[in-house]
Amino acid sequence: MHQIEPYYNWLKYYNPAEDDRSPFFGKQYNFDVYSETIYGYYIDPAWDNIGSETLFIKILYTDYQQGFTIIEFIGEWNDAINNDIMTLKRNIIEAMMAEGIFKFILIGENIMNFHGSDDSYYEEWFEEVEDEGGWIAAISFPDFVFAEMSRFRLDHYILSGGTLSIDNWRTFQPTILFDKVDGLVQRRLN
Template sequence: MHEIEPYYRWLNFYNSAEDARSPYHGKEYNYDMYSDTIYGYYIDPAWDYLGSETLYNKLLFVDYEKGTAVIELMGEWNDAINNDIMHFKRNIIEHMMREGISKFILIGESVFNFHGSDDEYYSEWFEEVEDSDNFSEPGWIAGVNFPDFIKDELSNYNIDLYINLGGELDVVNWRTMAPKRFCEFVDGLIQRRLN
């Protein structure tokens, strides 16, 4: 598990530790010391703690002008025991929404398991980003490249009512795109779905 790194080739475009509006502003990373674990397995020190024992994230890119954030996730998403969505929403998402972010792209390739519970936090998040009174335009939540069995589990708990998943959102080549281009690409896919 320690070999799974968050995508780092966009660091020239965005670094959450250097972004004064980021929840991770000022964080110092020691890439030689592995201290965070999931179920006793060390994880790469570049992952950021979001309040959960089993789910970590990395803010890969934020475009405040367009109101878009790209967040990579890693670990086990466990709403049943740890209420991970509560931690994620309260500690990361709400911070970003206060900064004007209404479009969230979640990269789920490194989510290994999902244990669902109720959908209240997802519903709340969805309603908040859709509310155009809070933002310049209504937002959305997109899940990119989640494994099929995770998408099935999310669907079993009706989370797919709030997070757009699957189909063209399984963007195999997202790493070959510049971050703004990737955000525009996903926005285009979502707009097509909404229309």
């Protein structure tokens, strides 16, 4: 797992450690020391801890004018034991919504497993972004993770699958990816 890095090519456009509105503003990264682990496996120091033992993120891009962010995930998303959605929502999402972010692109190709619980935090998040004209879209999650999320009715709150299966997302610049996802979301919502 230590060889799985968050996507670095967009650092020229956005760095959350340099964004004074980011939850990770001012964070210092030590790339000589691997200290964070998921189930005893070290992960790359560039991943950011959200307060979960098993789920880490990297905010790849945020645009405050258009009100969107792109977040990459790694690890196990475990709502059953760790209540990761509560941790994510309270520690990261709410801080971003307070800054005017209401459109969320979640990239989950490095999610290794999902354990669901109830959907109340997803519903709350969905209602809050919907009230502001926003949405939550998940791309590049493994099929078995989508299937498990659907079992817990999360597909009622997070748009995913079908045309949103954008495995080549790295080939886009962040604003182009947003335009593509936004267009697909608007077609689904209409």
